[in-house]
Amino acid sequence: MTERQTSSVKPSGPTGRSTRTPAGRSTRTSAGKSAAKSAGGPAGAPADRPLRADARRNRRRVLDAARDVFLEHGTEAQMEDIARRAGVGVGTIYRHFPTKQALVNELTEQWMAEGAVNAADALALPDAWEALTVFVRQSTEIMVRDRGLREVYGDIGKLLDNGAGTEHQQLRANVTKLLDRAHEAGVLRADVGYPQFQALMCGLAMATTRAAPGEHHVYADVVLNGLKT
Amino acid sequence: MTERQTSSVKPSGPTGRSTRTPAGRSTRTSAGKSAAKSAGGPAGAPADRPLRADARRNRRRVLDAARDVFLEHGTEAQMEDIARRAGVGVGTIYRHFPTKQALVNELTEQWMAEGAVNAADALALPDAWEALTVFVRQSTEIMVRDRGLREVYGDIGKLLDNGAGTEHQQLRANVTKLLDRAHEAGVLRADVGYPQFQALMCGLAMATTRAAPGEHHVYADVVLNGLKT
DNA sequence: TCCTAACTGGAAGTCGAATTCCGGTTCCGG
DNA sequence: CCGGAACCGGAATTCGACTTCCAGTTAGGA
Numbered sequence: 001m002t003e004r005q006t007s008s009v010k011p012s013g014p015t016g017r018s019t020r021t022p023a024g025r026s027t028r029t030s031a032g033k034s035a036a037k038s039a040g041g042p043a044g045a046p047a048d049r050p051l052r053a054d055a056r057r058n059r060r061r062v063l064d065a066a067r068d069v070f071l072e073h074g075t076e077a078q079m080e081d082i083a084r085r086a087g088v089g090v091g092t093i094y095r096h097f098p099t100k101q102a103l104v105n106e107l108t109e110q111w112m113a114e115g116a117v118n119a120a121d122a123l124a125l126p127d128a129w130e131a132l133t134v135f136v137r138q139s140t141e142i143m144v145r146d147r148g149l150r151e152v153y154g155d156i157g158k159l160l161d162n163g164a165g166t167e168h169q170q171l172r173a174n175v176t177k178l179l180d181r182a183h184e185a186g187v188l189r190a191d192v193g194y195p196q197f198q199a200l201m202c203g204l205a206m207a208t209t210r211a212a213p214g215e216h217h218v219y220a221d222v223v224l225n226g227l228k229t
Numbered sequence: 230m231t232e233r234q235t236s237s238v239k240p241s242g243p244t245g246r247s248t249r250t251p252a253g254r255s256t257r258t259s260a261g262k263s264a265a266k267s268a269g270g271p272a273g274a275p276a277d278r279p280l281r282a283d284a285r286r287n288r289r290r291v292l293d294a295a296r297d298v299f300l301e302h303g304t305e306a307q308m309e310d311i312a313r314r315a316g317v318g319v320g321t322i323y324r325h326f327p328t329k330q331a332l333v334n335e336l337t338e339q340w341m342a343e344g345a346v347n348a349a350d351a352l353a354l355p356d357a358w359e360a361l362t363v364f365v366r367q368s369t370e371i372m373v374r375d376r377g378l379r380e381v382y383g384d385i386g387k388l389l390d391n392g393a394g395t396e397h398q399q400l401r402a403n404v405t406k407l408l409d410r411a412h413e414a415g416v417l418r419a420d421v422g423y424p425q426f427q428a429l430m431c432g433l434a435m436a437t438t439r440a441a442p443g444e445h446h447v448y449a450d451v452v453l454n455g456l457k458t
Numbered sequence: 459t460c461c462t463a464a465c466t467g468g469a470a471g472t473c474g475a476a477t478t479c480c481g482g483t484t485c486c487g488g
Numbered sequence: 489c490c491g492g493a494a495c496c497g498g499a500a501t502t503c504g505a506c507t508t509c510c511a512g513t514t515a516g517g518a
Contacts, residue, residue, distance in 0.1 A: 052485060052494060078475065080498095089497030094477065154435060191447050199439050200451060203432030206383060210428050218420050222429060226455025281464060281515060308506065309468095318467030323507065 059096045061086040066103055067110075070148030075104055105165075108152050112167035115139065119174035128181040132188065133224055135178060136201070140220040143205045150205040189229055200227075288325045290315040295332055296339075299377030304333055334394075337381050341396035344368065348403035357414040361407055362453055365430075369449040372434045379434040418458055429456075 051059070065086035069077045079100055083090045097103040122135040143150050172194060179197060182188035192200075204223055208216040280288070294315035298306045308329055312319045326332040351364040372379050401423060408426060411417035421429075433452055437445045 054485065055495060058496085079477085080475085083497090090476085091478080091480095091497055092495080095495075098477095100476065154438075189447075189451070192451070195439075195441075196444075196447055199436040200448065202438075203434075203436030203448065205432075206435035207428040207432030209383075209431070210424075212424075215425075218418075218425055219429065219432065222418070222421070222452065222455035224455070225457075226451035226453070228454075283515065284465060287466085307504090312467090319506085320467055320508080320510095321465080324465075327507095329506070 055095075058086070058088055058092055061088065062093050062096055062103075063106065063110075067107055067148070070104070070107065071146045074147040074151050104148075104152065107148065109165045109167040111149050111152065112165060112171045114142075116167060116170040116174050118142075119171060119178060123174060123177060123181075128178075128185040129187045129228075132178055132182050132227075135175070136204075136224055137217070137220050139201060140204055140208060140216055144208045144211065144216045147209075150209060153202050153205050187229060189227055192227060284324075287315070287317055287321055291317065291322050291325055291332075292335065292339075296336055296377070299333070299336065300375045303376040303380050333377075333381065336377065338394045338396040340375075340378050340381065341394060341400045343371075345396060345399040345403050347371075348400060348407055352403060352406060352410075357407075357410040358416045358457075361411050361417065361456075364404070364407060365433075365453055366446070366449050368430060369433055369437060369445055373437045373440065373445045376438075379438060382434050383431055416458060418456055421456060 062082065066082045069082050069085055073081070079090050079093060082103075083093055086093070093103070097106065118138050119135055122131040122138070125131040125134060143153065175197065176194050179188060179192070179194060183190065200223055204219055207219045211219060291311065295311045298311050298314055302310070308319050308322060311332075312322055315322070322332070326335065347367050348364055351360040351367070354360040354363060372382065404426065405423050408417065408421070408423060412419065429452055433448055436448045440448060
């Protein structure tokens with residue numbers, strides 16, 4: 001007992017059990033994104049370190065493998081599958097991420113960041129409605145081919161809504177701007193704010209889950225159409 | 230080894246594992262709904278029997294408890310919780326339903342049947358668009374307060390789409406008629422058939438999951454609006 | 459009322475998947 | 489080129505469900 005995890009994962013779940021939360025002792029990594037919010041280690045911890053070359057390489061491999069596996073099988077894919085895909089042992093995954101949930105969170109932030117960029121790109125368009133349309137269509141495209149993303153999107157409410165990651169803050173800010181512009185132009189239903197929009201995107205993700213290839217635009221169109229005043 | 234289960238549950242899942250499928254030896258019950266599709270027991274089975282009074286009572290208790298628990302916690306609720314709620318032991322649940330999945334399936338059929346009735350009611354309305362509107366709104370209302378239903382609805386594709394229960398056949402028939410009438414009246418997008426509509430309802434279920442109370446009508450409105458030609 | 463097949467509850471058994479542990483291997487400063 | 493701190497891999501452990509088992513209880517016909 002030398003260090004203490006500050007982030008960890010909230011159990012949530014129905015009766016209180018279900019998803020485990022096993023304390024997951026830190027392995028002093030996480031040097032990647034998300035600036036160290038160190039709570040000041042009482043026992044003079046060596047703070048953050050550079051991370052050896054091979055370790056950094058493996059960390060990336062794990063992240064990439066996890067993205068691929070989750071993309072195809074969703075977050076219920078197993079750690080062993082990820083490890084195999086990454087060409088490492090499960091132990092290596094755990095050296096970099098204290099729990100499976102931590103791994104999922106890392107990827108979630110990555111997804112959020114990409115979404116924020118897409119929203120920013122859309123904001124560059126002059127027409128407010130076209131911007132929204134482009135963003136929705138693009139997001140749909142992405143979700144159609146990423147099962148992991150769809151799942152995570154369905155849980156955003158529980159995991160990140162209460163202002164967790166910086167990436168999400170950015171995404172929210174950009175999308176809100178997108179919506180505000182559309183409101184000002186008078187082309188978007190007044191009763192649809194960010195929360196409602198997010199929920200609808202969730203729904204879109206769900207709907208597209210079973211869409212035949214090349215058919216998902218129907219769902220995006222229905223939602224877009226329904227959003228118009 | 231005297232009897233053999235015919236229904237059972239397909240594993241599905243990502244890598245092939247996940248939801249178990251442990252053979253679940255039959256306990257010769259299932260006297261309830263769904264006419265016995267007996268495959269003709271090779272060893273002269275006693276066929277269906279009346280089911281003792283207390284057994285019938287407990288079966289109903291279990292079903293009711295399961296509905297309540299799933300409604301609140303979703304299908305990830307535990308068998309023990311259901312048993313406690315029903316005031317019986319888990320063994321009793323298993324005498325009536327070979328697996329948890331079988332219990333879920335039974336409730337699913339129940340839900341389907343209710344949905345079919347609602348669709349039939351809507352069909353009684355003279356105006357095609359109004360009928361569709363009423364059905365969508367009503368379905369939304371129901372899903373808002375039943376987490377289990379939402380989850381099951383999201384899995385219909387895997388579990389029942391390929392024509393499983395009679396209840397679903399009925400639901401599908403009624404809804405199809407609802408859609409056809411709307412098409413004929415020229416008020417419904419031509420590219421939305423039963424599969425698309427079902428997917429959209431799924432999405433609606435997802436969206437409403439996080440709706441603030443009394444706000445879910447927004448989502449239903451958006452979808453309905455989007456469905457119009 | 460009595461007998462026995464059915465039914466009941468819940469402790470014990472299984473099982474899949476996450477997480478931990480540790481002997482062997484690999485970077486990298488001196 | 490060497491030594492040892494870091495890092496690896498994957499077998500072993502842990503954990504939380506679901507499912508099975510069986511000694512005891514009960515419904516309901518003779």
